[in-house]
Amino acid sequence: xxxxxxxxxxxxxxxxxxxxxxxxxxxxxxxxxxxxxxxxxxxxxxxxxxxxxxxxxxxxxxxxxxxxxxxxxxxxxxxxxxxxxxxxxxxxxxxxxxxxxxxxxxxxxxxxxxxxxxxxxxxxxxxxxxxxxxxxxxxxxxxxxxxxxxxxxxxxxxxxxxxxxxxxxxxxxxxxxxxxxxxxxxxxxxxxxxxxxxxxxxxxxxxxxxxxxxxxxxxxxxxxxxxxxxxxxxxxxxxxxxxxxxxxxxxxxxxxxxxxxxxxxxxxxxxxxxxxxxxxxxxxxxxxxxxxxxx
Numbered sequence: 001x002x003x004x005x006x007x008x009x010x011x012x013x014x015x016x017x018x019x020x021x022x023x024x025x026x027x028x029x030x031x032x033x034x035x036x037x038x039x040x041x042x043x044x045x046x047x048x049x050x051x052x053x054x055x056x057x058x059x060x061x062x063x064x065x066x067x068x069x070x071x072x073x074x075x076x077x078x079x080x081x082x083x084x085x086x087x088x089x090x091x092x093x094x095x096x097x098x099x100x101x102x103x104x105x106x107x108x109x110x111x112x113x114x115x116x117x118x119x120x121x122x123x124x125x126x127x128x129x130x131x132x133x134x135x136x137x138x139x140x141x142x143x144x145x146x147x148x149x150x151x152x153x154x155x156x157x158x159x160x161x162x163x164x165x166x167x168x169x170x171x172x173x174x175x176x177x178x179x180x181x182x183x184x185x186x187x188x189x190x191x192x193x194x195x196x197x198x199x200x201x202x203x204x205x206x207x208x209x210x211x212x213x214x215x216x217x218x219x220x221x222x223x224x225x226x227x228x229x230x231x232x233x234x235x236x237x238x239x240x241x242x243x244x245x246x247x248x249x250x251x252x253x254x255x256x257x258x259x260x261x262x263x264x265x266x267x268x269x270x271x272x273x274x275x276x277x278x279x280x281x282x283x284x285x286x287x288x289x290x291x292x293x294x295x
Contacts, residue, residue, distance in 0.1 A: 008070055147291075164246070171243045
């Protein structure tokens with residue numbers, strides 16, 4: 001049975017007011033149009049829904065049972081419309097972001113601050129993990145967007161926007177004064193204690209490819225589970241750390257020294273990824289606008 005939904009809405013409104021005139025006023029249609037709609041619905045259903053009285057209309061026994069179901073459905077739809085309107089106006093909602101703690105701290109934080117000041121009712125959830133795991137969450141709709149280090153191989157169902165350009169390098173503290181201001185090759189770094197992220201990380205994969213291009217195999221003395229640990233152990237002098245220029249804190253710029261590496265380490269970008277299949281929410285689109293507005 002294929003019945004126009006508008007007939008149900010008219011029935012619901014008439015039953016609610018118990019009056020065709022009041023229903024017509026609420027629906028902004030004529031009384032004859034309301035009466036015709038009720039008649040059409042009764043014909044489609046094969047039974048009578050209302051009895052007319054001097055004061056208006058009353059539901060039949062069948063009509064009362066029918067109304068119990070229709071009223072629930074209409075109220076659900078009305079609530080859904082209100083919810084959608086709130087989401088569209090960013091009155092409610094949640095943004096789920098996949099990003100490393102480093103990218104969150106050194107890049108995302110100012111944008112999240114700007115977004116939160118404008119849309120205080122939107123919740124933000126940050127998920128930190130290896131990039132390939134975050135992409136699995138993105139593909140499965142478990143996060144709304146991922147901010148990551150590029151390059152990264154992704155499927156055709158993922159849209160990636162290039163953000164800022166970043167430059168990596170090898171850093172030391174004053175414990176390695178003999179290396180400061182000296183031209184040194186990647187091959188020579190094999191003779192020193194190295195602090196690197198796992199080769200499974202996006203940064204680790206990038207560095208590994210740079211080394212392969214230069215026929216070098218760097219073996220770290222310490223393999224650390226994230227940029228912040230590499231940074232901290234480099235700062236206190238455990239070895240040579242592979243860090244990102246942009247993410248060196250101002251208070252450490254006089255304490256950490258970038259080595260002059262003979263081979264050129266290519267620049268790369270931070271990127272923002274979202275699914276082409278699971279369309280971004282209104283809140284997610286607004287955050288993307290804030291992040292990319294100055295690109």
